Every structure is written in C-alpha cells, then in structure tokens.
Amino acid sequence: MLELFEAIPSLLSLHILVPWLLAMVFGVFVGSTPGLTATMAVALIVPFSYQLDKEAALAMVIGVSFTAIFAGDIPATFLRIPGTPASAAATLDAHELAKNGRGRQALLVNLLCSALGGVGGVILLIYLSPALAKVAVGFGAFDYFWLCLLGLILGVSVSSGRRPNLGLLAAALGFAFAMIGRDPLTNQERFTFGFSALEEGVSFIPAMIGLFGMSEVFRAVCKIEAHPPDRITAGPFRPIRSLGLVLRHFPTFLQSLLTGTLVGALPGAGADVAAWGAYGISEKTSPKESDNFGKGEWKGVIAPTSANNAAVAAAWIPALVFGIPGDAVTAIVLGVFLVYDITPGVELFSSGQGSFIFAIALVTQLLLIPAGLLGIQFFSQLVRLPRGMVLTSVVVFSVVGAFAMNNSMVDVWVMFAFGLLGLRLENAKVPLAPLILGMILGPKVEVYLRQGLIAANGDVSAIVASVVSMVMSIMFILTVLLTLSRQLVRKKDEVI
Amino acid sequence: MLVNNKSSYIQTIVAACSQGSASLWLIPGCVFFAASFQIGTPLIQSKYDPGPSFISMLLGGLLLVGGVGILVARFMAKGPTRRLRSTPLPIKMIGIVLAYIASIPFIGFQFSTLVFGITSMAILRVSPTLSCVATALLIFVVHLVFVEMFGIQLPEFSLLEYVGS
Numbered sequence: 001m002l003e004l005f006e007a008i009p010s011l012l013s014l015h016i017l018v019p020w021l022l023a024m025v026f027g028v029f030v031g032s033t034p035g036l037t038a039t040m041a042v043a044l045i046v047p048f049s050y051q052l053d054k055e056a057a058l059a060m061v062i063g064v065s066f067t068a069i070f071a072g073d074i075p076a077t078f079l080r081i082p083g084t085p086a087s088a089a090a091t092l093d094a095h096e097l098a099k100n101g102r103g104r105q106a107l108l109v110n111l112l113c114s115a116l117g118g119v120g121g122v123i124l125l126i127y128l129s130p131a132l133a134k135v136a137v138g139f140g141a142f143d144y145f146w147l148c149l150l151g152l153i154l155g156v157s158v159s160s161g162r163r164p165n166l167g168l169l170a171a172a173l174g175f176a177f178a179m180i181g182r183d184p185l186t187n188q189e190r191f192t193f194g195f196s197a198l199e200e201g202v203s204f205i206p207a208m209i210g211l212f213g214m215s216e217v218f219r220a221v222c223k224i225e226a227h228p229p230d231r232i233t234a235g236p237f238r239p240i241r242s243l244g245l246v247l248r249h250f251p252t253f254l255q256s257l258l259t260g261t262l263v264g265a266l267p268g269a270g271a272d273v274a275a276w277g278a279y280g281i282s283e284k285t286s287p288k289e290s291d292n293f294g295k296g297e298w299k300g301v302i303a304p305t306s307a308n309n310a311a312v313a314a315a316w317i318p319a320l321v322f323g324i325p326g327d328a329v330t331a332i333v334l335g336v337f338l339v340y341d342i343t344p345g346v347e348l349f350s351s352g353q354g355s356f357i358f359a360i361a362l363v364t365q366l367l368l369i370p371a372g373l374l375g376i377q378f379f380s381q382l383v384r385l386p387r388g389m390v391l392t393s394v395v396v397f398s399v400v401g402a403f404a405m406n407n408s409m410v411d412v413w414v415m416f417a418f419g420l421l422g423l424r425l426e427n428a429k430v431p432l433a434p435l436i437l438g439m440i441l442g443p444k445v446e447v448y449l450r451q452g453l454i455a456a457n458g459d460v461s462a463i464v465a466s467v468v469s470m471v472m473s474i475m476f477i478l479t480v481l482l483t484l485s486r487q488l489v490r491k492k493d494e495v496i
Numbered sequence: 497m498l499v500n501n502k503s504s505y506i507q508t509i510v511a512a513c514s515q516g517s518a519s520l521w522l523i524p525g526c527v528f529f530a531a532s533f534q535i536g537t538p539l540i541q542s543k544y545d546p547g548p549s550f551i552s553m554l555l556g557g558l559l560l561v562g563g564v565g566i567l568v569a570r571f572m573a574k575g576p577t578r579r580l581r582s583t584p585l586p587i588k589m590i591g592i593v594l595a596y597i598a599s600i601p602f603i604g605f606q607f608s609t610l611v612f613g614i615t616s617m618a619i620l621r622v623s624p625t626l627s628c629v630a631t632a633l634l635i636f637v638v639h640l641v642f643v644e645m646f647g648i649q650l651p652e653f654s655l656l657e658y659v660g661s
Contacts, residue, residue, distance in 0.1 A: 033641065040646060044645070044646065165562070168562075169520075169521050169558070169559060169562040172555050172558045172559055172562070173521070173524055173559060175551075175555055176524065176528045176552065176555045176556065176559065179528075179551065179552050179555070183538075183548035185541075185545065185548070186538035186540055186541050186545075186547075186548055187538070187540075188535060188536060188538040188541075188548045189535075190532075190535050190548055190549070190552060191528070191531050191535075191552070193531070214593075217589070218586050218589060218590065219586075221586040221588075221589040221619075221620065222586050385630075386620075386622050386626070387620065388616070388617050388619075388620025388621055388622040388627075389617060389620075389622055389626070389627075389630050391616075391620060392612075392613055392616040392617050392620065392622075392627075392630075392631075392634075393630075393634055395593055395596075395612070395616065396609055396612070396613065396634055396638065397638070399596070399597060399600070400605070400638055400642055400650065403648075403650065403651075404642060404646070404648045407648065407649065409597075409600065409601055409651070412597055412600070413597065416593065416594070416597055419593075420590070424520070425520065428517040428520055430520065446551045449551075450545050450546060450550075453544050453545065453546060454542045454544045454545050456544070457544050458543070458544035
C-alpha cells in the first residue's frame with residue numbers, strides 16, 4: 001500500500017496527465033457512439049501511446065480501457081441504446097428517468113457510482129487479489145454454470161416487473177437466438193437453414209441496437225404521429241444533489257461494489273453478469289421500492305453502475321495474476337504490458353510494477369469524472385435538438401454501427417429484424433431486457449453445463465457436488481419460487 | 497370453502513398465464529423445436545456431452561409450452577378477455593428504413609443517407625431547410641468518425657457495376 005502512495009505523485013506531472021485525460025475523453029466519446037466499442041478505442045490509442053514515455057503510454061491505455069462502460073451508459077440513458085452489454089441493466093431505470101427530464105442527473109449519479117465503484121474495486125483488488133485469485137481458480141464448470149444461471153434468473157425476475165412468466169419466455173427466446181450458428185464445443189452448425197451468413201451466429205451488438213434503439217425509434221414515431229413532436233429534456237445539472245443521492249443509497253452502493261468485485265474476479269464472468277446480479281440483489285433487498293424498479297428507481301441506476309465498474313477493476317485479478325485476459329480490451333492492454341516488459345504473474349507484485357499499475361487504475365477513476373462530465377454535457381446538448389432530427393440520427397448511427405461490427409450488411413438486417421421484434425414484443429407488453437439477458441448469459445450456461453458433464457464423465461449428481469454449486473442451486477430454486485409466487489399473489493389480489 | 501379456494505387459484509393461474517400473445521412463443525417454439533431434430537451428431541462429440549441439440553430442444557419445448565399455456569388460459573378465462581391496447585405500426589417509418597437499408601449496397605451509404613435523412617425528417621415534421629443541413633452534417637460526422645478515424649469502408653455507389661454485369 002505504501003508503494004502505491006509513492007507511485008501516485010510520479011503520475012501527477014503534466015506530460016502524463018494531459019495525454020491521459022485526452023485519451024479518456026476520446027474513450028468516452030468513442031464508447032458512447034453506437035457501434036464503436038471500447039476495444040476499438042483502446043486499439044486505436046495504442047499506436048499513439050508508443051510515441052510517449054512508458055508511464056504516459058500505460059496511463060493512456062489503461063485510462064481508455066476503464067472509460068468503456070460509463071461511455072456505454074450515455075446513449076443507454078438518452079437513446080435507450082446500451083453501448084456495452086454491461087450497460088443494459090442500467091438502461092431500464094436510467095432511460096425512464098431521462099424520459100421524465102432527469103437524464104442528466106441519472107448520468108451524474110451513474111458517473112459518481114462508476115468512479116466510486118471503480119475506486120472501491122481497485123482498493124479491493126489491491127487487498128484481495130491473492131485470496132480472490134485462489135477462489136477463482138477453485139471454481140469449476142458447474143460453479144460457473146450455476147453462477148450464470150443465477151445471474152440470468154435474477155435479471156429475469158427483476159427486469160420482468162409484473163410479468164415474470166413472459167420474462168422467462170423472452171429469456172428462453174433470447175437464449176434460442178444465441179444458439180444460431182456454430183456450436184462452440186463441437187463446431188456443429190445449428191439453425192443456419194443453409195444460409196452461410198448465419199454460420200457466425202446472430203451478432204449480439206446489432207441485435208441489442210435493434211431491440212432497444214430501433215424499436216424505440218419506431219415507438220417514438222408512433223407518438224409523434226399521434227401528438228405534436230416532443231423532446232427528451234436532459235434536465236438540470238445538479239452534481240451536489242446527485243452526490244447526495246449516492247450517499248443516501250450508500251448501502252446499495254456498497255452491496256453492489258462487493259457483488260461486482262466478487263463476480264468480476266471470476267475469469268469470463270464479466271461486468272454484464274455483475275451488473276444484472278447487483279440489480280437483482282438490490283431489488284430483492286429493497287422490498288419497499290421493488291415495484292419501482294424498471295420505472296425510474298435510483299437504486300436501479302446505482303446498483304448496476306457501481307457493480308459493473310467494480311467488476312472491470314476486479315477482472316484485472318485473473319489478468320494480472322495468471323495472465324488470463326477476461327475480454328478483448330484486457331487482452332490488448334496485456335499486449336501493451338508485454339511491449340513494456342511487464343509480465344503478468346506473482347513477480348509483478350513483488351517487483352513494484354503491480355503498485356504502479358494499481359496507482360494508474362486508481363487515478364483513472366478520478367479522471368473519469370472530468371472526462372465523463374464533458375461527455376454528459378455534450379450529449380445533453382444533442383438531445384435538445386428537434387426530436388425528428390435525433391430519431392433520424394439514431395437510425396443512421398444504428399445502421400452504421402451495426403455495419404461497422406463486421407463490415408457486413410447481414411448485421412444491419414439483423415439489427416432491423418430485432419427492431420421489429422422489439423416493437424412487436426413491447427406492443428404485447430413483453431419485457432425486452434430478459435431477451436437480451438438470455439442472449440448474453442445463455443451461451444455461457446450451455447457451455448459450462450456441457451463442459452461440466454464431460455469433465456464429470458456424465459455424472460449428473462456432480463452438478464451440485466461442490467459447496468458453491470449447492471449454495472447457488474438453492475438460491476436459484478428459491479428465486480424461481482419467490483418470483484412465480486409473487487406473480488400469483490399479485491394476480492390473486494387483482495382477481496379478488 | 498375448499499372448492500371456492502380451488503376455483504380462486506385456478507382463476508389466478510389462468511389470469512397469470514393469459515398475458516401476452518401466444519403466437520410470439522408458438523411460432524419460434526415450433527421452429528426451434530423442429531429444427532433441433534435436424535442438428536446432426538458431430539464426430540468429435542464426447543459420449544458424455546448431451547450434444548449441440550440438447551439445450552435447443554429444451555428451449556423450443558419451453559417456448560411451445562409457454563405459448564400453449566397462454567392459449568389454453570385464454571380459452572379458460574371466464575368472460576371477455578381484456579385485449580391489450582396495441583400501438584399502431586409506424587408503417588411509413590418502417591418502410592423508409594427498409595428502403596434505406598436495401599438501397600445502401602446499390603447506391604452507397606452517402607447517397608442513400610441523404611435521401612433517407614431528408615425524407616425521414618420531413619415525416620417527423622422537421623423543416624426542409626433544417627433537415628437538409630442536418631443530413632449533410634450527419635453524413636460528414638459519420639464519414640469523419642467511421643471512415644477517416646477508424647478506416648471502416650462504408651458501401652459506395654455501385655449501381656453501375658450491377659447494371660453492367
């Protein structure tokens with residue numbers, strides 16, 4: 001810890017801070033553009049970083065990698081287009097707040113939670129790295145299977161509101177869509193119906209852009225045709241009140257921080273699982289506000305945004321201890337580490353290079369606030385434009401964004417098809433979030449289940465053999481029962 | 497009393513199941529369930545692996561059961577079922593987005609976006625002058641960010657190639 005505090009002053013010189021902050025502003029703007037990902041931002045900043053000192057270069061690359069999720073929350077709040085899978089959970093309540101003229105405040109709360117969640121995640125990372133690494137190594141395929149299934153059911157339970165049965169079906173539909181393409185274990189084609197374009201599967205990002213963004217455009221057009229054009233107002237800029245909101249919900253923040261750190265430390269679990277898990281736990285532990293989740297509840301913004309940023313910090317545990325990158329962004333950053341002779345492993349911590357990286361990660365969370373504020377102010381001005389202009393721009397950016405993923409028009413058609421599906425589902429009052437959750441977590445559930453069965457030589461009892469699996473399976477069953485019984489009780493009240 | 501309780505529970509379950517549209521689940525359920533039988537058994541599959549069709553069969557079955565459940569609940573529901581007030585389809589907007597996407601490979605991104613932007617904004621009641629300026633600006637920003645900065649090759653005008661071939 002002492003080495004960490006010694007490393008921080010060396011980072012606070014202008015020749016490091018200026019490119020660092022500029023890189024983070026660049027990360028926020030790229031990450032908030034639909035279709036442009038954090039991976040692209042990090043990849044693009046790497047050649048620039050080689051022109052600078054080692055310290056400035058590492059600060060730039062790590063800084064951009066940490067801006068991704070907050071940047072993805074900006075279009076999620078104003079346009080209902082989550083920039084990253086980890087932003088999907090926050091979309092539900094943040095967009096509702098934006099529709100009520102509190103979009104800017106929702107993003108301020110989000111920014112504070114992201115920065116504080118990141119700081120908390122880094123501090124926990126420093127202290128818990130060795131212990132969490134041991135726990136993560138001990139996780140088997142069935143433990144991951146139950147973790148993903150629990151994340152899925154918690155997300156479905158919370159995001160479905162009063163219709164968990166429809167949420168469950170939507171999740172099953174999303175899961176089924178995710179199975180189109182090649183089977184990850186055997187490479188066998190599934191549901192391609194002879195179309196070579198479907199062999200690579202349904203791209204997740206175009207589907208998400210279509211389901212949330214395009215369907216919202218269609219719905220908004222219906223409203224404009226029925227009433228005079230309306231506008232989303234960004235709302236007032238109230239940083240102190242936003243800080244007050246975060247402090248008022250500090251237990252939710254703390255709970256989500258811990259959830260995010262624990263989930264993020266597991267290789268492959270990811271910030272999306274952390275966000276949905278924290279969202280679900282927050283709803284379950286807030287019986288008074290549980291009916292408001294999905295309708296603009298502040299806890300619905302605080303929980304996922306704190307957890308996903310804490311998870312990003314914790315995802316560095318397997319990356320730094322074992323050299324296992326959890327995602328594409330971490331893989332690029334690890335590649336940059338190798339260029340500068342920084343080798344992941346236990347020696348990293350004894351050599352003092354670990355403290356240097358932790359110091360960069362810590363200061364990055366603080367620099368996220370000015371970079372994020374610029375992004376919020378810029379987008380707040382954009383939403384003041386006439387609604388017709390904003391909606392047309394959303395269509396164009398959705399088309400270009402879907403195309404840019406793989407330079408393929410097939411992805412654009414996927415985006416359009418999911419836009420129509422989203423409109424149809426919303427007309428039938430089916431919640432959309434479980435569908436996207438099924439697409440994200442479904443493939444993980446399948447792979448871990450099958451890997452576990454292969455490893456256990458087909459012994460089905462092994463599915464609950466470990467303590468972790470046993471506990472999580474009980475939690476899973478309880479969640480299913482509670483969710484369904486809650487719906488029956490509500491319906492009974494309505495019938496009576 | 498027991499009969500009353502039982503009937504109340506049946507009513508509750510029926511009401512809970514009768515939400516949503518059955519076709520939304522029945523159609524994909526049939527497709528996924530039937531198509532999962534077409535998935536072959538790969539040579540490299542472990543004998544302990546339930547195989548690539550196992551989960552898809554379960555999911556197709558679940559969607560079918562859900563759809564049938566909603567359908568049965570509708571029939572069982574006493575009295576007229578409350579119909580959901582559905583939003584009218586924005587046919588014009590869907591049509592021009594469809595035409596926009598379909599035209600991109602033929603007339604290129606810039607030209608199709610120009611036509612789409614002006615038409616779409618006109619439908620959405622933006623003044624013609626403003627819509628022309630906004631569309632031009634939009635094309636410029638997309639070109640700057642996606643083409644110049646990230647080197648993404650957006651489709652260009654290629655109608656003559658199609659005519660020529």
